[in-house]
Amino acid sequence: xxxxxxxxxxxxxxxxxxxxxxxxxxxxxxxxxxxxxxxxxxxxxxxxxxxxxxxxxxxxxxxxxxxxxxxxxxxxxxxxxxxxxxxxxxxxxxxxxxxxxxxxxxxxxxxxxxxxxxxxxxxxxxxxxxxxxxxxxxxxxxxxxxxxxxxxxxxxxxxxxxxxxxxxxxxxxxxxxxxxxxxxxxxxxxxx
Amino acid sequence: xxxxxxxxxxxxxxxxxxxxxxxxxxxxxxxxxxxxxxxxxxxxxxxxxxxxxxxxxxxxxxxxxxxxxxxxxxxxxxxxxxxxxxxxxxxxxxxxxxxxxxxxxxxxxxxxxxxxxxxxxxxxxxxxxxxxxxxxxxxxxxxxxxxxxxxxxxxxxxxxxxxxxx
Numbered sequence: 613x614x615x616x617x618x619x620x621x622x623x624x625x626x627x628x629x630x631x632x633x634x635x636x637x638x639x640x641x642x643x644x645x646x647x648x649x650x651x652x653x654x655x656x657x658x659x660x661x662x663x664x665x666x667x668x669x670x671x672x673x674x675x676x677x678x679x680x681x682x683x684x685x686x687x688x689x690x691x692x693x694x695x696x697x698x699x700x701x702x703x704x705x706x707x708x709x710x711x712x713x714x715x716x717x718x719x720x721x722x723x724x725x726x727x728x729x730x731x732x733x734x735x736x737x738x739x740x741x742x743x744x745x746x747x748x749x750x751x752x753x754x755x756x757x758x759x760x761x762x763x764x765x766x767x768x769x770x771x772x773x774x775x776x777x778x779x780x781x782x783x784x785x786x787x788x789x790x791x792x793x794x795x796x797x798x799x800x801x802x803x804x
Numbered sequence: 805x806x807x808x809x810x811x812x813x814x815x816x817x818x819x820x821x822x823x824x825x826x827x828x829x830x831x832x833x834x835x836x837x838x839x840x841x842x843x844x845x846x847x848x849x850x851x852x853x854x855x856x857x858x859x860x861x862x863x864x865x866x867x868x869x870x871x872x873x874x875x876x877x878x879x880x881x882x883x884x885x886x887x888x889x890x891x892x893x894x895x896x897x898x899x900x901x902x903x904x905x906x907x908x909x910x911x912x913x914x915x916x917x918x919x920x921x922x923x924x925x926x927x928x929x930x931x932x933x934x935x936x937x938x939x940x941x942x943x944x945x946x947x948x949x950x951x952x953x954x955x956x957x958x959x960x961x962x963x964x965x966x967x968x969x970x
Binding site: 692695696697698731732733734735736737744765766770773774776777780781784785788789791792793795796 | 819822823825830832834836841843845847856858860862879880881964965966967968969970
């Protein structure tokens with residue numbers, strides 16, 4: 613009997629030692645990441661937040677940071693969501709991220725229906741600013757009235773389809789913008 | 805079960821709209837991961853103050869589509885008697901056969917499974933050209949359209965320019 617107790621205490625001693633080691637490690641080395649277990653503690657990159665905030669001035673930075681944190685920091689995913697739905701999910705009241713200094717947290721007490729007064733234009737919405745100044749990408753049929761003849765095609769590949777659709781949207785908007793610019797120019801020439 | 809029927813039908817409509825799109829209309833799901841949320845671009849009809857404009861709208865489909873119609877909401881500003889200030893479009897083809905709150909719509913004009921996204925978008929396009937004065941969704945716009953047509957047209961044209969970033 614005493615023999616058995618002797619042998620038992622070796623493993624339990626080891627166990628105790630392991631437990632002690634873990635406890636010490638827990639107290640001394642694990643300070644930062646203990647407080648917020650449910651949310652992804654990965655902080656959103658401030659540059660990404662700024663980029664999205666510039667693109668969509670109507671969206672608050674708090675919402676942007678919240679969305680970025682939840683999707684693992686993907687600017688694309690957040691942008692897509694804003695474009696698709698016009699807004700982001702409101703973060704819980706307890707979520708109070710550090711918002712970059714010098715920037716007023718545009719909490720913009722806008723009820724969903726109310727914010728319609730300050731619409732963003734299509735160029736901003738579809739992020740087409742960079743393509744405005746560049747010449748039309750398909751020169752032969754850019755300014756013609758029937759610019760959509762070629763673009764209409766269906767792909768069996770999901771991503772390709774998505775890209776084609778995006779392309780058609782962008783061409784439609786850029787086409788309209790160019791037409792309007794042209795109209796403006798001829799009007800100015802006639803006036804002056 | 806119902807929602808697989810709905811997504812199959814929506815996918816089919818997406819394919820049709822892509823391979824032979826009606827003039828001035830581009831439409832499709834925002835992302836194919838959710839076939840029940842679409843985004844459409846509608847070109848303003850020629851010969852109207854909306855001419856030259858491109859109007860983005862979102863369409864939300866119910867899980868029992870095509871039994872019930874989608875809702876449609878313009879995402880930018882659209883100053884029009886039949887568009888609520890929130891962007892929501894109010895035309896008969898978007899109303900389910902059962903609910904006619906005002907009793908002036910003919911059943912044939914309202915939603916039924918034989919209608920389609922394409923027909924909705926074409927109806928909305930012609931609605932832009934010819935407002936329906938009987939069911940104003942935007943009272944202010946309706947009043948302006950009725951009483952001060954010049955001002956209405958200017959308001960719309962200014963909106964078109966703004967929306968294209970000019």
